[in-house]
Amino acid sequence: MKGAVAPLRPPAGAVTMSPLEAAGRDQHGSFVDETFQIIARHPRAADIVSFAAGAPAGEALALTRVDELMADVLERDGMRALNYGITEGEQELREIVAADARARGIDARAEDVIVTAGALQAIDLAARVFLPRAGIVVTGSPSFANALSAFRNHGGRVLEVPQDDDGIDVAAAARVLRQRGERASLFFVVPNFDNPTGTTLSDERRDALVALAESHDAVIIEDDPYAALRYRGQDLAPLAARSRDRVVHFGSFSKTFMPGIRVGWCVADPTTVRRMAAAKQTVDSSTSTLGQRLVIAFHRRGRAAEHLGALRRFYGVRQDAARAALAREFGGTDVRWNDPDGGFYFWVRTGVDGRELLDAALDEGVAFVPGEAFTTTDAWRDALRFSYCAPTPERIAEGARRLRRAYDRVRGRN
Secondary structure, three states: OOOOOOOOOOOOOOOOOOHHHHHOOOOOOOHHHHHHHHHHHOOOHHHOEEOOOOOOOHHHHHOOOHHHHHHHHHHHHHHHHHOOOOOOOOHHHHHHHHHHHHHOOOOOOHHHEEEEOHHHHHHHHHHHHHOOOOOEEEEEEOOOHHHHHHHHHOOOEEEEEEEEOOEEOHHHHHHHHHHHOOOOOEEEEOOOOOOOOOOOOOHHHHHHHHHHHHHHOOEEEEEOOOOOOEOOOOOOOOHHHOOOOOEEEEEEOOOOOOHHHOOEEEEOOHHHHHHHHHHHOOOOOOOOHHHHHHHHHHHHOOOHHHHHHHHHHHHHHHHHHHHHHHHHHHOOOOOEEOOOOEOOEEEEEOOOOHHHHHHHHHHHOEEOEEHHHHOOOOOOOOEEEEEOOOOOHHHHHHHHHHHHHHHHHHHHHO
16 A cells, blocks of 8 residues: 555564563562472483472372262262352361461461461462562571562562571571661561471570561561471470461461362451451452362361371371481481471482582482572572472482482582
């Protein structure tokens, strides 16, 4: 057509972006989850001994007898179990969670509970409610990878401070904040058998953390999915039992019942529950009704305490096997690891690059998550999370032998 102007074309070889690419914003994900994809694509995937996943063992899941529970739910509730539920969660489940919280010293009633799609959704909802744009979230380093990403995706600034065998160094946190002249909005902690380190926050530091949060008028997120999985030592009172109006307390049935149903919870004051419910209504409206009613059916049978005791014995054996395997394979080397009293993890310092070690380990038929997945900095490149919950004791021993071969290969190159 006369007078028409030809559309501009990019120069040959130029990289162009689609409108969707140009309009979208990058999001922080989790290298922990990416590790699972790396393992699945590996030629040896079927034979790999995986110390990567913090997921319950198949044998532990079988203890729930989910087929019987499913029949109970469908017989009792019929199609109601397959329909939408209320945002805050099934009333009977909220009462169960509140009763368990009271048994641990937390002043809680059903109206103080919101049921969530796992503890991770509770973290995300709390960030929506409590974290201002560019607000500071203080956590120990290393820390739960998915939580770090959630805080960053909501515009938070993560401040990582040292932690040791007693958990986050509260005095160091106070000092760093004072030196920077900044106030924290949130403190994030996994107080029992931390993910990824397996450490437990000491009684003294729990009190100190509450005091520090009060001095900053900040909120503590207490993510506590491993509390029931203690294999030795004495339970410590939760932070929420020490400060009812300063702490939001999270838990999950993922580690102790079934992760696939995605049922967790938050215990907080009713105002926080209402605010989190409003945020949840724009995400998924309600947590799986079927999943919630499976948990309720399990508790109606009165098997919860017996089940937890069986799990502690079951995973305690695997922790012992992992401790022995690490000592057998890496005793006399520069490799070091801690000695948790429960949970799913050892934190291992190898002295070699974690990504390089993972490549060699996959070739040998063993996997783990490199330490750098659990930080927003360049730290922990020589560390790895060693998760012993899924493999059998025999596979743990074999995996440790393969890991030693990979370690020797990497050390030989350097």
